[in-house]
Amino acid sequence: MPEQIQLPRTLNEYYDRARESMSPQNRAYFLAGAGDGRTMSANESAFDHVSITPRMLRDLGGGSTETHLLGQRLASPFLIAPFAYHRLLDAAGEVATATGSQAQSIKMILSAQSSVDINTVRSAGDDCDWFQLYWMGSRQTTIELAQMAVAAGFGTLVLTVDAPVQGVRDREIEAGFELPHDVSAVNLARFSRPRFAPLEGTQSIVFDRIAHTLPTWDDVAWLIAQVQVPVLLKGILHPDDAARAQSIGAAGVVVSNHGGRVLDRAPATLDVLPAIVEKVGPDYPVLMDGGIRRGVDIFVALAMGAKAVLIGRPIVCGLAVAGDLGVSHVLRLLRDEFEVAMLLSGCATIDDIRRDMVHLKL
Amino acid sequence: MPEQIQLPRTLNEYYDRARESMSPQNRAYFLAGAGDGRTMSANESAFDHVSITPRMLRDLGGGSTETHLLGQRLASPFLIAPFAYHRLLDAAGEVATATGSQAQSIKMILSAQSSVDINTVRSAGDDCDWFQLYWMGSRQTTIELAQMAVAAGFGTLVLTVDAPVQGVRDREIEAGFELPHDVSAVNLARFSRPRFAPLEGTQSIVFDRIAHTLPTWDDVAWLIAQVQVPVLLKGILHPDDAARAQSIGAAGVVVSNHGGRVLDRAPATLDVLPAIVEKVGPDYPVLMDGGIRRGVDIFVALAMGAKAVLIGRPIVCGLAVAGDLGVSHVLRLLRDEFEVAMLLSGCATIDDIRRDMVHLKL
Amino acid sequence: MPEQIQLPRTLNEYYDRARESMSPQNRAYFLAGAGDGRTMSANESAFDHVSITPRMLRDLGGGSTETHLLGQRLASPFLIAPFAYHRLLDAAGEVATATGSQAQSIKMILSAQSSVDINTVRSAGDDCDWFQLYWMGSRQTTIELAQMAVAAGFGTLVLTVDAPVQGVRDREIEAGFELPHDVSAVNLARFSRPRFAPLEGTQSIVFDRIAHTLPTWDDVAWLIAQVQVPVLLKGILHPDDAARAQSIGAAGVVVSNHGGRVLDRAPATLDVLPAIVEKVGPDYPVLMDGGIRRGVDIFVALAMGAKAVLIGRPIVCGLAVAGDLGVSHVLRLLRDEFEVAMLLSGCATIDDIRRDMVHLKL
Amino acid sequence: MPEQIQLPRTLNEYYDRARESMSPQNRAYFLAGAGDGRTMSANESAFDHVSITPRMLRDLGGGSTETHLLGQRLASPFLIAPFAYHRLLDAAGEVATATGSQAQSIKMILSAQSSVDINTVRSAGDDCDWFQLYWMGSRQTTIELAQMAVAAGFGTLVLTVDAPVQGVRDREIEAGFELPHDVSAVNLARFSRPRFAPLEGTQSIVFDRIAHTLPTWDDVAWLIAQVQVPVLLKGILHPDDAARAQSIGAAGVVVSNHGGRVLDRAPATLDVLPAIVEKVGPDYPVLMDGGIRRGVDIFVALAMGAKAVLIGRPIVCGLAVAGDLGVSHVLRLLRDEFEVAMLLSGCATIDDIRRDMVHLKL
């Protein structure tokens, strides 16, 4: 008779338990950041520079956490961020995560590096109908991947643009992380990836080979024009890039530094969010992710201008600790905390979470 | 023959001894804050951003710490903050605290969640004649509670408005805190609390049930008009809310975030105090609490605009360590430290503790 | 044959060795600050907010650390601060300190609370000709003390005004510090101190008794007019108080918070120094003390406007570790470090250490 | 059969391994700073106040890390900083370092205090053709040293001006560091150093002897006029000194505080860099060093205005851990990280690394 496992009771217990129970390799892959982890830490600590000034005695009856994004209804203004290789954490992989998200009516964005077949995941979760893709080295291959996702029933695409190469992943190198043989990006297997001619003279693999396979704004504009579904660009940190995304028809942007996994010393996402929202205007869908660990953090991100946020490592931890149940529980705790934050601060609706609810600390 | 217990000699010894001697459950309930405890810590560290610039060689003869508030005389400008369930810390509960406060002529605010009968406490302490109440779900029940307090001899009411629901009390959940069977809010037992119809569809307990039982500004204005005694509103953090309180006839406000027990990421009270005083004017009674641990902290709060302050956890610690005697000793140490701070900084009277005695550090 | 004791080789070794070798009681008395030690720490850390921008390739030949103060020549711009009861640290007490200071041609200010007879100390050290006094409860007693010092050959007086009562000395209380029977303020024994009538009603010992024995600006003006030697006021932290000192004929002021031993939360001395110098003008003798631990700190204090500085705890440590030799060695290390700082920053004379040699950090 | 040594895999592993494996004496000499190490630490932490805002989807094809400096081609915009006595770390000394730098086509600046003969080093490394010198006490001796270097094939000279005397090297004193008999500045042996007459009276060795042997701006102008090769001045921290260097014909300046080894409390180099570049204009060669530990740090320094940077302690660590191979590996890791930083931030060329790529954090 299997020992009954006691679920963590709080979000911090999930984070602690996950950190302890993971192998050093998985810990390095899932929880560490690029370089010295400065951007990853900055994402979290940026929230400590913001306070929520609650308002008292407002009428809060009949409020709700509901919001709409790209014409879609969100039960609460957050989604599961796309992350790779869920099967490293749970045998059911992305199916477990989709099941957990479904249980809480929270949308999940499936990563291009899903370790489970895209159709299997899609059918496991009604709320898993956003797909994240990377540029595949050429227009042709990229549109094929996009079409595959649309055909599988994914109605919204998220093109991640901030990771043209891997960052400096020292923690992974030191831990000796590598993918086990039975975990891979199964949905990408069928697509051809660029092959590089040998380097000549002082040529650089980065600038003389890889760089030629990377997309430009024109390529992305082309992609957006080709596909029938909305495409968001994920990984925007500069207001001008957000404006450019808007001008080429992107359905929105995700202010993100990839959870600090790519360029260490990139700014905290919360710090750059307001200037980006200022640039593209209050109606353009600006999402953000990075460092959100609590319901109050969701509140802060929204007050600073995000329409919704993505949650990465908290879901990683839920999945690692207790599979689909863990994902569901973490989502539930976040939802409840967020609802409590709204009530305590006097906000009945998402629209009430305005800029003047928060202020920056010295 | 009982072992003679050596009382702590300094405030820090009280705080350390209390922390050590409490059960993990009581420690979580009494000493932890909501969420990650950021607001609770911020309350304390806010004082570190302020310096007192002492003035030399002023005439200090015949000065005193005496002040007047709502026409009442305070021996020293601080009161015991209302906190729940003193019997968790000492068998005599609120009677012990009232006795200790009496010994030092310091006023005590009795919590609605007193674990001892309101009349018993009132008769144990002349200086315990302020009563704190929560909204009770309806105008009718709330006025009944207020009238019970007034009938028992409480001449000042404090309506706490910042805790419509419990905050995220993770430390309590993790420690498994729950009230023992013989400790409860005995004075509330007779009052009916709202009962909720089952939720339908996607309804939220918070917004579709609880929120309808919460008070609005109109309800509080009504309450103030009904009772014959002054009513202060406790839990104000925004200047506009303070102005609103003033306009509906509240006798004063307590700038408070409930000791960081409710909304984590709410601002430190000391940080918001000056703007609130600025808004309501120098004559309106603005009190504050949160993070005061030393006599110099009382001085700082007054210089930043408070007419008086409430002391929470230091009293918790005195009660936990040595019952009525501990409460009395902690109050005495605070009084003495405050008096020394006045003398060393060149202030003979409470009115001398002006804004220009302190300055903000970078 | 006594074990040969190896002297510390660096200032930090002196500070560490002293800290380790002192009894807990002496550690509390000599090295701790008032309250939570915040002002004491702030004194030191204030220096970390200032950088020295060195200038290159200037002509430095024939420079020196010499300076003049009140018409007196200082070999290097620092003096030994007055501190009480040297015999707690070394059997020879203030004589040891005077001998050590003599060896380095550094002036020593003898404390009113010297544990050795004033004449004995004076004759032990040519450079010990400044005397620090406290107000003695009345004009009469204070002038008697001053005259005793002048008669003993002290040509400069320093009246300490920042310690009308002891600060909150929790570390001493916790350590159970008290003076041993054979150590006392021998030079004050002959003077009568105020005796207080019993308190009546709600009277306060501080405001209704002690305060009446404290000096005002008028008393100090009177004292200055009476004595034939220059009198500096020690313990000034506000520009207006410095201006007042100047206007009543004080020969100078010492910007000091008594090494953080009196009012915790008083500002760091370095932070208030520039505004004070600004107020009284560049020619008025403004000295400072507090937190100076290195030669570069002396440089910084001078660049921020001090004419000279007093050194307290570093001398305490030298005396504690190795008596007269330790005092001499610590002074030597400070002198050498200061000389090196001048050379490395391109300053040949004390006058070259101007405000534009330093800048504040964010 | 010798045990196969596993090379460190990341830069931090080099730094950690070096720190662990060095003798306490070498650790004090190579890795500690002057005084309390504040300037050394500040050099590193200054980078934490700057963020890189990456730009997305730019065309990066055919970019490179190549740059030109004083008409010379640099494969990547950094050089090995001159540091003394490589033979303390590796038997082959500067030859090992030169070999390692050669392997990565990175230039090395040979220190005047090389522990290997200048010609031997020069012939070991094509890329080791910059020579660093100190003022030798007189114009004559200094020009002789410069000519020796030029004759040996060094085409660029770097005159270090920030270390007229040693700083306060407490860590070395405490560790008892001294040069072993078989390690010395072999190339300086033939040159006479100043001999000092005995001190008279209160004369100071620093100001009355050493200072007379130090160079002034005139001396350096003379030196620059004498030699046929470009001369950079190393150790500039003030804009006016940079302008003076420019005006006397220096080929460029190195903004440096000698890695925090000389004047503790000197500013972090990154903090003063922008004002210096502002002063001398965008075309004047301003290099910098201090605190660069990662490829992203090189990026930041360039964005803040440096044309190239020098790398000190990372090379120390590479040499200490694995000799020539270690130097080569550390250089490779820095090159790769820098290339990745360029790609991730959207910069194809060194000229793209402009001021607007970075922003200061609060």
Ligand SMILES: Cc1cc2nc3c(=O)[nH]c(=O)nc-3n(C[C@H](O)[C@H](O)[C@H](O)COP(=O)(O)O)c2cc1C
């Ligand atoms: C282990 C891991 C793998 C990730 N893989 C992807 C990915 O495949 N595609 C993508 O766009 N983002 C990926 N991300 C970034 C996340 O989508 C998201 O931006 C980030 O996790 C948000 O920060 P947070 O973890 O602090 O919430 C990954 C993040 C983690 C932690």
Ligand SMILES: Cc1cc2nc3c(=O)[nH]c(=O)nc-3n(C[C@H](O)[C@H](O)[C@H](O)COP(=O)(O)O)c2cc1C
């Ligand atoms: C254990 C505990 C219970 C409390 N219960 C109440 C309460 O019943 N009613 C109320 O208005 N405030 C309550 N408070 C808040 C206090 O009145 C006060 O605002 C807070 O303790 C002040 O902060 P401090 O503890 O840092 O001094 C409670 C505080 C604590 C620590």
Ligand SMILES: Cc1cc2nc3c(=O)[nH]c(=O)nc-3n(C[C@H](O)[C@H](O)[C@H](O)COP(=O)(O)O)c2cc1C
């Ligand atoms: C143990 C001790 C005793 C002191 N006693 C006196 C005193 O008798 N009179 C006085 O004016 N200052 C006294 N001071 C204050 C010093 O004169 C001086 O202001 C302070 O030590 C300077 O700060 P520093 O210790 O950080 O250098 C004392 C300081 C210490 C540490």
Ligand SMILES: Cc1cc2nc3c(=O)[nH]c(=O)nc-3n(C[C@H](O)[C@H](O)[C@H](O)COP(=O)(O)O)c2cc1C
């Ligand atoms: C052990 C050591 C010895 C050094 N010797 C010299 C030297 O002989 N000449 C010189 O100009 N700089 C010398 N430096 C300073 C370096 O050239 C360089 O300015 C500094 O190391 C840069 O800082 P970093 O170590 O943080 O990269 C030395 C630095 C170190 C760490």
